[in-house]
Amino acid sequence: MASAQTASRGTTEEMLAARPWLKSYPPTVPAELDEASFGTLVELFRNATRSFADRPAYESFGKRITYGEFAGAAEAVASWLQAQGLRKGDRVAIMMPNVLAYPAALFGVLLGGYTVVNVNPLYTPRELTHQLNDAGVRMLFVLENFAHVVEEALPNLKLDAVVVVSPGDLMGFKGKIVNFVSRHVKKAVRPFSLPRTMTFASVLAAGRSRKVQPVAVAPDDIAFLQYTGGTTGVAKGAILTHRNVAANVTQLATWLNGWVSTDGEERHVMVVALPLYHIFALTVCCMMMLRIGACGLLIANPRDIPGFIKTLKSTRFTMMCGVNTLYNAIANNPDAKGIDFSAMVLSLAGGMATQAAVAKRWRDLTDKPIVEGYGLSETSPVVCANRLDIEEFTGTIGFPLPSTEVAIRAPDNGDVPHGEVGELCVRGPQVMAGYWHRPDETAKVMTEDGFFRTGDLAVMGDDGSVRIVDRMKDMVLVSGFNVYPNEVEDVLVRHPKVLEAAVIGLPDEHSGEAVAAYVVRRDESLTEDELRAYARENLTAYKVPRHVVFRESLPKTNVGKVLRRELRDQVIGAKRAEGA
Template sequence: MTNARPWLAQYPSGIPSEINVDEFPSIVSVLDAAIANYRDRPAFSNLGKTLTYGDIDRLSAQFAAYLLGELKLKKGDRVAIMMPNCLQYPIATFGILRAGLTVVNTNPMYTARELRHQLVDSGASVVLVMDNFGHTVQEVLADTQVKQVITTGLGDMLAFPKGPIVNFVLKYVKKMVPDYDIPGAIRFRDALTLGQMHSLPDVDIEASDIAFLQYTGGTTGVAKGAMLTHRNLVANMQQAAAWVGGNIKMGEEIIVTALPLYHIFALTANGLVFMKFGGLNYMITNPRDMPAFVKELKGVPFTAITGVNTLFNGLLNTPGFDEIDFSRLHLTLGGGMAVQRSVAERWKQVTGNTLVEAYGLTETSPAACINPMTLEEYNGAIGLPIPSTDACIKDENGNPLPQGEVGELCIKGPQVMKGYWQRPEETAAVIDVDGWLHTGDMARMDEKGFFYVVDRKKDMILVSGFNVYPNEIEDVIAMMPGVLEVAAVGVPDEKSGEAVKVVIVKKDPSLTAEQVKAHARENLTGYKQPKIVEFRKELPKTNVGKILRRELRDETAPH
C-alpha cells in the first residue's frame, strides 16, 4: 500500500499515517473531555465577554434540556441555527448535539427563497435566529414544518449594561434589525431558563448519528444537505489535530475565528480542533469591518488564525495590521478557496508566519489535504492527504491516472460524508461503489505525493471561498420577463478571487443592467449577485443547444 501513498514519506516527524477514529465516540464526548480537563479555561470570547468551558457545559446543558424537556424533540430531529459568530452559537450547537439532535447550519444572509428551500428540505422543527434576520424567517415560516422559533439579539449573552446597549445601537442607531413579528417565538435566554427546570436525560449518541446537515450547492443549483455524522467530524478533528498539533500548548491556544462557524471550515478547524486542545475561540462577528477587526486583534495575544484568501488579503491591506504583535502566532491556515501566491508571500513578510494552504469540501468535513506545518514558504500545492486519508486522480471512466497527469481528484477516508440528505441518486453520483468521493476538481499529483488543483470540472464559481453555482444564478435571472437567455460564469476578481458575470440575450429591448442587478439583490445573497451584466445578440451553444459557459469563461480568462 505504501507505494500507492507516496505522500507518507513527506509527513513531518511525529505525524501518524493513521488516526484513532474511535478515541471519541461522538462530538459530545470530545466536549465532555474538554470540560473535564479545562473547566475554568476560556472557551469562547466575543464582544468583550468570555465563556469558560464550564459555562459552555452549563448553558449548553440548559439548552439541550429545553429542547428535550420543553419542546419534546425526538432523537434525530433537526434544529436550524441562523446567526453569525456570537456566544449563542456554541451554546446552541453543543446543546443540540448533547440532546442527540441534528444541527442545520444556515447562512444568516440567505434570502427568503434560499432559506425556504433549506428549512423545507431539512424538515427542521426548530429555528434559532438572530433578530437581524427575523424578518426573513417570518416571511417563510408558513411554508415550513417549523414548530418553534427561538430569537436572540447579538447582545443577549453579554454583561449588563453592554448587552442592552449593543442591541439598542444595532436596532435604532445602525438600523440593522428590521421589524418582524413571529407569534409564539421565545427568547433564547428564556429558553435557557426553562431548560433549568428539566434535567438532561442520558442521551445515547452513536458515531453514525447525523451531527450536522451541512448545506452545499449542487451542480444542479439546488442546495443539498451533506449528512455529516459524529464519526465524520470526530475523524476530521483527529486528523487535523494530529497534523497541526506539533507546536500546540494544551489549554493555552487562542485562535481567531473570523470565518463563520456555520461554515464547515471554521466549524471543524476552529470549533472542534481547538476545543480538543482546550483553546479559546476568539470570535469575530463582522470581519467585513476590517478597521474594527484589526483594532480588536491588537488587544488579543492570538496564536492561530484560519481564513480564506480574501480575508488575509483584506487584513494585509488594512492600515494598522502591520503594527499587531505576531510574536505568539504559530499557525495560519488558509482554505475555502485557492490562496494566492502574492497574499501568502506578503503574509509571511508581515507576520513572520507561513500561510499554510489546506484543501477540503463540505462533503469531507472538510479537510482532505493540508500542507506540512514545517513548510518554509508558499508552494502552490493544496498539500498532502492527511492521516487515514487516501487520494487519487481518476479519468472520466473512473480509472486511476499515473502521477503528473490531470484528472478528477477523488478522496477516501473516515471524514467522507454519509451522503446527501434524502438524495440517493445524487449521493451515488459522487460516491462510487468503492467509497471514493469524486470532488469535481481537476488536479494532479507530483512524484512526492503533493496534490495541485488545476481547474474545476464543474462550472462552479468561487467567490471569497463560497461556492456559487451558475444554474442557480441563471434560474433567478431567467425569472425576469425581459430575459430571453442567460449564462452565468466566473470572472477573475482581485478582491474576491472570482466574481459572477451574467451574459444575457434580451427579450425586452428596454431591459437594463441595473434592473437585472436589482432583481438579483432581491433573490440572491450578496456573494451570489452578478457584478458584471453584459448583453449580447446570442450565446455560444453546442449542436444540441446547450449553452457553452466554457467559451464565455475563456473570453474573460487572462491570457
C-alpha cells in the same frame, strides 16, 4: 461508505508506492488512526468542558465565557429542547453569525441527540424555505438581525417554534450595551413579528430549571446536515455523522501534533473570522479548538475590516483561519501594520484557492507563511494539509491526512500518472454518509470502490503533494485548449494595481469560449491594455483574457469565496437583455 479503507494495506513498500505522501509525514504522525478512538462530538464536548472548565472558551465583543459557563448554557438549551417533545434525530436549525449563543445552541442540539442544520443568515426567504423544508426542521434559532427574513418565509415553513437570539446573549450587563448599539445605533435589527417565539434568554432560564436527560448518542448518528453552497445547482444536505466530524478532528489533532502541542497545556487563541455555519470554521475553529482547550475569538462581521483589525490589535492570538479574500483584505489595509502577530504560530487557509500574490503580502506583513489545506462540506471538511513547518507558501494543498486516501482519476475512473491532471477523489472516515434524501445525487459522486468524486481537477506530485488546478465546471475551453481560471486569476492579481480578479468563460462563435476577466482595481489608473499586456508576458496567447472588465466588487459567498457561476449568470443575463 468509507469503511473500505480499513482493508489490509499490504507491505510497507506497497503502501508507500500506493500512498507516496506518507514519505513526507513527520515521524510523530502515523499513516492510520484507530477508528475506535474517534468517539462522538458529545464525548468531545464532555471531555473538553470537564478538563478546561475554568479556561476561557469564547470571546465576543470583548466579553469572555469559560468552558464551564459554555457547558451550562449548552445543557440548558438541550434540556429546553427535550421539554418541547423533540425526538432523537429531529432537525434543529441555527441561523446566526459568530456570537456567543452560537456554540451554546450548537452543542445544546447535539447533547439532546438532535441534528444541527446550519443556515447562512444572509439567505433570502426563498433559499431559507428550501433548506428548512428539505431538512424537515422543527426548531429554528435565529439572530434577531435576520428575524425579518424568517417572518417572510414563515407561511411556507413547518416550524414548531422559533428562538430569537440577541448578539448580547450570555454577556451579562455588557450584553445590554451590545444590544443597544446593535438595535439603536447601528440600526441592524429590522422590525419583525413572529408567532410562537421564545427569546434565547428565556430558553436558558427554562432549561436551567430541569436537568438535561442523558441521551445515547452513537458514532453513526447524524450530527449535521451541512448544505452545500448551491453554486452548481440546488443546495443539497451532506449527511455528516458524529463519526465523520469526530474522525476529522482526530485527524487534524494528529497532524497538528507533529508541530504544535495538542495536549491542552498551551493556551491558544483562535481567531474565528469565518462563520461557524461554514464547515471549515465548524470543524477547525470550533470542534478542533475544543479538543485542545483553546479560546475562540468570535468575529461577528469579518467584512468590517477596520473593526476586525481593531479587535486584532487588542487581543493576543496564536492561530487564525481565513480564506484568500480575507487575508488579502487585511494585508491591503494600512492599519494592519499595527497588529501584533508575534504570538501567532499558524495561519490556515482553505475554502478557495489561495493566490501566491496574497500569500506573499501576508508573509511580508506577519513574517509567517499561509498554510493551505483543502476540504469540502462532504468531507467534514479537511482532506489535505501542508506541513506546518513550511517557511514559504507552497502553492499546493499539501498531503492527505492520516487514514485518508486520495486518487487522481480520469473520467473512466482509472488513475492518471503523477503529474497529469485528473479529478481528485477521496476515501476516508471523514467522507459523508451521503446526501439527505438524494440517493441519485449520492450515486453520482461515489465510485464503486468507495471514493468520493470532489469535482476538482488536481495534480499529484511524486512526493504525494496535491495541487488543485480548478473546478471541473469552471474550466474554460478555448478552441480545444483547457484554460484554468485559477491560473489566470493568480497571474492577474500579481499586477500591483489589481486588488481582486475573477475569470470566467463566455460563449464565442470563433473559439467556442473566450476568457473574460472581471477585475477590482487597487489603482484606478490601471487600463485594459496595460493589464492585457501584463497577461501576455505571463500567459500563453489562448489564456490571455479577451475581455477585461473593471468592477467595483465581485459576487461572493458570506465566507468571501468568489462566485464565478453567479458572475457568469450576471454577465450573460445582461448581454441577453441588451440583445432583447
